[in-house]
Amino acid sequence: MNERYHEYKRIIEKYLSEYFDVSCKAPALLLDSMRYSLLSGGKRIRPVLTLEFCRISGGNPDDALPVACGVEMLHTYSLIHDDLPCMDNDALRRGMPTNHKVYGETTAVLAGDALQAEAFRSILLSGLPAEKRAECARILADAAGVDGICGGQYLDMLGEDCRLSETELRLMCEKKTASMISAACMMGAVVGGADDRQISAAESFGRNIGLAFQIRDDILDVCGADAELGKPVGSDVREGKNTFMGFYGRERCEQMIAELTDSARKTAAAAFSDSEFILELADELMKRYS
Amino acid sequence: MNERYHEYKRIIEKYLSEYFDVSCKAPALLLDSMRYSLLSGGKRIRPVLTLEFCRISGGNPDDALPVACGVEMLHTYSLIHDDLPCMDNDALRRGMPTNHKVYGETTAVLAGDALQAEAFRSILLSGLPAEKRAECARILADAAGVDGICGGQYLDMLGEDCRLSETELRLMCEKKTASMISAACMMGAVVGGADDRQISAAESFGRNIGLAFQIRDDILDVCGADAELGKPVGSDVREGKNTFMGFYGRERCEQMIAELTDSARKTAAAAFSDSEFILELADELMKRYS
Numbered sequence: 001m002n003e004r005y006h007e008y009k010r011i012i013e014k015y016l017s018e019y020f021d022v023s024c025k026a027p028a029l030l031l032d033s034m035r036y037s038l039l040s041g042g043k044r045i046r047p048v049l050t051l052e053f054c055r056i057s058g059g060n061p062d063d064a065l066p067v068a069c070g071v072e073m074l075h076t077y078s079l080i081h082d083d084l085p086c087m088d089n090d091a092l093r094r095g096m097p098t099n100h101k102v103y104g105e106t107t108a109v110l111a112g113d114a115l116q117a118e119a120f121r122s123i124l125l126s127g128l129p130a131e132k133r134a135e136c137a138r139i140l141a142d143a144a145g146v147d148g149i150c151g152g153q154y155l156d157m158l159g160e161d162c163r164l165s166e167t168e169l170r171l172m173c174e175k176k177t178a179s180m181i182s183a184a185c186m187m188g189a190v191v192g193g194a195d196d197r198q199i200s201a202a203e204s205f206g207r208n209i210g211l212a213f214q215i216r217d218d219i220l221d222v223c224g225a226d227a228e229l230g231k232p233v234g235s236d237v238r239e240g241k242n243t244f245m246g247f248y249g250r251e252r253c254e255q256m257i258a259e260l261t262d263s264a265r266k267t268a269a270a271a272f273s274d275s276e277f278i279l280e281l282a283d284e285l286m287k288r289y290s
Numbered sequence: 291m292n293e294r295y296h297e298y299k300r301i302i303e304k305y306l307s308e309y310f311d312v313s314c315k316a317p318a319l320l321l322d323s324m325r326y327s328l329l330s331g332g333k334r335i336r337p338v339l340t341l342e343f344c345r346i347s348g349g350n351p352d353d354a355l356p357v358a359c360g361v362e363m364l365h366t367y368s369l370i371h372d373d374l375p376c377m378d379n380d381a382l383r384r385g386m387p388t389n390h391k392v393y394g395e396t397t398a399v400l401a402g403d404a405l406q407a408e409a410f411r412s413i414l415l416s417g418l419p420a421e422k423r424a425e426c427a428r429i430l431a432d433a434a435g436v437d438g439i440c441g442g443q444y445l446d447m448l449g450e451d452c453r454l455s456e457t458e459l460r461l462m463c464e465k466k467t468a469s470m471i472s473a474a475c476m477m478g479a480v481v482g483g484a485d486d487r488q489i490s491a492a493e494s495f496g497r498n499i500g501l502a503f504q505i506r507d508d509i510l511d512v513c514g515a516d517a518e519l520g521k522p523v524g525s526d527v528r529e530g531k532n533t534f535m536g537f538y539g540r541e542r543c544e545q546m547i548a549e550l551t552d553s554a555r556k557t558a559a560a561a562f563s564d565s566e567f568i569l570e571l572a573d574e575l576m577k578r579y580s
Contacts, residue, residue: 026436030444034436081403086395105376106447109399113371114440116403120410121431124424134414134424141411146316146324150404154320157396 004277008048008061013039015069019122026114033103033111034118038076041094045213045285046181047072050188052281053202056272057192064191066126067136070119071184074140077115078149078180080108087157116144128191136187143183152176159242169242170211177217178210201271208264209282212257216288218243219253261286294567298338298351303329305359309412316404323393323401324408328366331384335503335575336471337362340478342571343492346562347482354481356416357426360409361474364430367405368439368470370398377447406434418481426477433473442466449532459532460501467507468500491561498554499572502547506578508533509543551576 016038020031047068054064083090083098085105090098100108123137142148152175155168164172185206189199222245244253264282268275306328310321337358344354373380373388375395380388390398413427432438442465445458454462475496479489512535534543554572558565 020436026441027444027448030436030441081399084399086399107444109371109374109376110440110444110447112403113406114436116406117431117434117438117440118436120427121435124428124431130424131420134420134427137410137424137427138414141407141414144407145411146310146320146404146408148407150400150407151316151320154317154397154400157400158317 002277002280004052005048005281008051009044011062011065012044012047012051012069012072015065016072019069019118029103030107030110030114033099033107034115036102037080037093037099037111038073038115040096042072044072045281046075046184049181049184049206049278049281050191052277053185053188053194054192055188056274056278057189057194057198057202059188059192063126063128064188066122067128067187067191068184070122070136070140071180071187073115073119073122074144075180077112077119078153080112080115082153084108087153119144132191135190139183139186139190143179147175148179148183149176152179156242164242166247169244169247172242173211173214173244174207177214178207181210181213182206198271201267205264205268205278205282208260208267209285212260212264212282213285215244215253215257215260216286218245219250220289221245223250257286292567292570294342295338295571298341299334301352301355302334302337302341302359302362305355306362309359309408319393320397320400320404323389323397324405326392327370327383327389327401328363328405330386332362334362335571336365336474339471339474339496339568339571340481342567343475343478343484344482345478346564346568347479347484347488347492349478349482353416353418354478356412357418357477357481358474360412360426360430361470361477363405363409363412364434365470367402367409368443370402370405372443374398377443409434422481425480429473429476429480433469437465438469438473439466442469446532454532456537459534459537462532463501463504463534464497467504468497471500471503472496488561491557495554495558495568495572498550498557499575502550502554502572503575505534505543505547505550506576508535509540510579511535513540547576 017035020026020035050068050071051061051064055061079093080099082088083093084100091101092098098108099111103111119140120137123140124133126133128136144150152172155164155172156176158164159168159172182203183206185202186199189202194202221243244256248256261282265279268278268282272278307325310316310325340354340358340361341351345351369383370389372378373383374390381391382388388398389401393401409430410427413430414423416423418426434440442462445454445462446466448454449458449462472493473496475492476489479492484492511533534546538546551572555569558568558572562568
């Protein structure tokens with residue numbers, strides 16, 4: 001990725017690592033567990049999108065930092081809860097033991113709960129005008145609620161026991177993954193002072209690359225190292241049940257990713273004059289192998 | 291309680307029962323589980339306080355309804371998560387099976403997660419001016435985060451394994467119970483257009499009756515039916531470990547409740563001219579037997 005990505009990532013890491021030093025008096029171990037997951041790496045795609053959409057909408061990315069990091073806190077909470085024994089029951093995340101494996105289930109539930117509240121708090125404590133604070137928090141709440149990631153995770157859990165329909169699969173991914181990526185883009189646009197047409201373009205861009213992102217994840221889950229080695233399309237041997245791979249196979253999945261990315265690129269290029277980095281980011285996400 | 295209380299309760303129940311019909315397309319069973327806990331009775335103390343503080347600050351209680359019900363959604367999420375097997379592992383709440391007993395742990399975690407987001411959403415979708423929407427959501431986030439109910443619940447869970455200090459016990463109750471009652475009062479004052487002195491009085495009133503409320507809960511937990519029968523002070527037979535009863539015994543607890551309630555009454559009476567119902571409410575909460 002380019003230099004701007006690394007500069008964004010740097011200020012995001014700095015904000016996240018300092019946020020709880022300044023503003024919280026909470027019990028030390030609960031804070032530890034929140035920071036463990038919040039500062040455990042990750043590509044920071046969502047907050048980077050917020051900062052860049054702010055910039056190409058005419059704003060200063062620094063102004064969007066508390067909003068961008070709010071999105072990352074929300075995302076981190078959802079990962080902690082998704083990993084819980086009663087959800088995906090995962091022992092590892094990004095190669096490290098999951099939150100509940102390190103801190104226990106009680107603390108992990110509370111760390112997630114607190115990170116959701118802190119996500120809103122980061123936005124609402126920012127120095128932005130009230131109209132922008134309220135609008136960004138509203139967008140976050142839409143993406144976080146029952147029609148957003150919680151509804152999506154619920155459908156995902158339902159799919160453990162039964163086969164989802166194609167419509168349900170797409171709905172699950174739109175809610176669980178695309179809604180928050182889309183929200184990240186929209187919030188950046190709002191902070192940067194975008195007009196309605198641009199906010200709508202940010203929403204559509206985010207939704208399309210969010211879906212492409214999820215389909216790529218499905219391919220990587222099924223093909224693993226084969227995907228990384230760039231083996232020819234059609235080399236997948238096993239299919240996930242309620243995944244795009246399970247429904248469509250690798251060839252059609254690669255085609256869908258290309259179409260979604262192309263559509264996202266066109267939308268962004270039409271609405272924003274300085275969209276080079278956003279287009280590059282869409283391409284990187286499409287081609288990634290991890 | 292007086293007629294105004296019942297009218298407030300009626301419009302709160304109506305808003306809560308209709309909220310998800312209008313605005314949500316979420317999976318039916320997840321919504322069912324949210325509504326199961328949200329509409330399972332309860333005294334609605336917090337939202338009633340929001341509506342009444344709005345009124346005595348010069349506002350129309352109807353304007354504060356989405357804010358008041360946001361507080362109740364937040365409170366409901368915290369009850370669902372507090373009852374989970376990895377927390378208090380409770381099978382009953384208000385005489386009914388707890389959420390996870392009816393819907394399973396996976397759904398209960400997600401219902402709580404979604405209700406937290408919806409609490410913010412209710413406030414942020416309201417027709418209030420942006421400044422009030424943002425300020426109310428900020429107050430809610432403060433009370434919900436790591437320095438609020440999550441920090442309090444964490445201390446409560448710590449206390450399962452060890453004896454808290456008196457300072458920790460008070461801190462636990464301030465965070466876990468008083469912070470959200472205080473926030474409910476402040477938000478009502480903000481919506482009603484209160485000045486800074488009145489908002490500060492609302493905060494102090496809420497914190498004091500919140501602590502009194504928790505001490506009364508401790509007495510009822512320990513004395514049970516004895517408390518209801520109004521047996522003389524000192525008749526308690528067993529003491530909770532990390533509770534006010536465990537630290538101080540019943541006589542001192544009754545005295546603390548009286549002092550806190552008196553202080554709350556004086557604060558409210560000094561800052562608001564039409565505080566009769568608020569004072570009555572403080573008295574009712576002090577004397578309650580359930």
